[in-house]
Amino acid sequence: MFKVPDHQVAGHRADGGTLGPLVDDLGRFYKPLQSDQRGDTEVAFYNSLCSNTEIPSDIRELFPVFHGTQIIEASDGSGPQPHMVLEDLVAGRVNPSVMDIKMGSRTWYPEASEKYIQKCLEKDRKGTSVSLGFRISGLKAYQSSKAAFWQPVKKVVDSFNADDVRLALRKFVSSNLSLGSNADPDCLYASTVYSHGGGILAQLSRLKQWFEVQTNYHFYSCSILIFYDGESALDGCADPKLKLVDFAHVVDGHGVIDHNFLGGLCSLIKFIGDIVDEDNKCTKCEVKLA
Ligand SMILES: Nc1ncnc2c1ncn2[C@@H]1O[C@H](COP(=O)(O)OP(=O)(O)OP(=O)(O)O)[C@@H](O)[C@H]1O
Numbered sequence: 001m002f003k004v005p006d007h008q009v010a011g012h013r014a015d016g017g018t019l020g021p022l023v024d025d026l027g028r029f030y031k032p033l034q035s036d037q038r039g040d041t042e043v044a045f046y047n048s049l050c051s052n053t054e055i056p057s058d059i060r061e062l063f064p065v066f067h068g069t070q071i072i073e074a075s076d077g078s079g080p081q082p083h084m085v086l087e088d089l090v091a092g093r094v095n096p097s098v099m100d101i102k103m104g105s106r107t108w109y110p111e112a113s114e115k116y117i118q119k120c121l122e123k124d125r126k127g128t129s130v131s132l133g134f135r136i137s138g139l140k141a142y143q144s145s146k147a148a149f150w151q152p153v154k155k156v157v158d159s160f161n162a163d164d165v166r167l168a169l170r171k172f173v174s175s176n177l178s179l180g181s182n183a184d185p186d187c188l189y190a191s192t193v194y195s196h197g198g199g200i201l202a203q204l205s206r207l208k209q210w211f212e213v214q215t216n217y218h219f220y221s222c223s224i225l226i227f228y229d230g231e232s233a234l235d236g237c238a239d240p241k242l243k244l245v246d247f248a249h250v251v252d253g254h255g256v257i258d259h260n261f262l263g264g265l266c267s268l269i270k271f272i273g274d275i276v277d278e279d280n281k282c283t284k285c286e287v288k289l290a
């Protein structure tokens with residue numbers, strides 16, 4: 001009944017006998033409560049979200065539905081453990097392309113220990129968090145039934161610089177990656193995934209509007225998950241979605257906007273917007289040449 005989610009692209013994985021999330025065939029995602037208060041913090045956030053009447057309905061939809069907690073057999077053989085029962089955001093999608101983007105120029109929260117701050121700061125500097133305000137934590141881009149997916153290993157993703165991030169965001173919406181790493185990504189799906197009405201850019205802009213006014217929460221080390229139907233994208237039915245996950249380090253906003261997350265969001269919107277603008281220019285050139 002429970003299995004390791006094929007669509008998982010980052011975080012703690014359950015395979016190899018380690019502790020990680022599981023999914024069932026009913027569209028539910030079981031995330032083990034992490035140690036050191038992280039699990040309790042995430043459960044408290046979901047409970048707060050459920051009772052917070054200030055959150056607009058279209059913003060609430062960006063968060064997984066929370067079905068409480070349940071004791072199930074943990075993936076690491078440690079026996080029955082408490083898990084958060086969440087909506088499996090990618091359930092039912094055939095060959096989804098998925099990207100996890102960890103938000104913020106810093107992933108550590110102010111009240112953290114010096115040791116934890118140093119751990120996060122090292123990663124934030126090594127990756128693009130400090131320089132860009134976000135970093136890609138993992139991704140997989142569907143190519144075809146033969147080529148399957150482009151899914152760079154964690155070590156490669158962790159070493160991304162700004163140019164690599166730009167290229168990964170272009171590859172994420174391309175169909176020709178199986179032609180080899182030197183092929184210029186065709187960004188064939190940039191329009192249907194990023195820019196068309198209701199696409200990722202529109203969803204990011206709506207999220208930005210909320211972050212410009214919400215002062216209840218500061219979302220440290222939280223991820224934006226973007227995904228679409230890789231197999232249907234060719235027919236223009238990509239159904240791109242943006243969701244927020246990983247609330248193990250959400251803290252009270254104390255009436256101040258979350259400028260750390262908001263700054264990363266503005267930067268991500270710029271990166272994706274530039275890809276769309278470039279794609280539009282190429283399309284116009286092709287039309288003129290035709
Ligand atoms: N509700 C969900 N539905 C589907 N997939 C999800 C869901 N929540 C998380 N995932 C998948 O699991 C991955 C890890 O999720 P999450 O960040 O919550 O785990 P984590 O172990 O806390 O990560 P980290 O190591 O960054 O703290 C995400 O990148 C995504 O692929």
Ligand SMILES: O=P(O)(O)O[C@@H]1[C@H](O)[C@H](O)[C@@H](OP(=O)(O)O)[C@H](OP(=O)(O)O)[C@H]1O
Nearest residue numbers: 010011012034038107123137158221248249
């Ligand atoms: O991004 P990576 O390289 O996978 O590293 C993990 C990531 O930084 C997580 O945010 C962190 O969980 P916390 O921030 O909640 O500590 C986890 O620590 P952990 O392994 O001690 O859980 C790291 O392993």
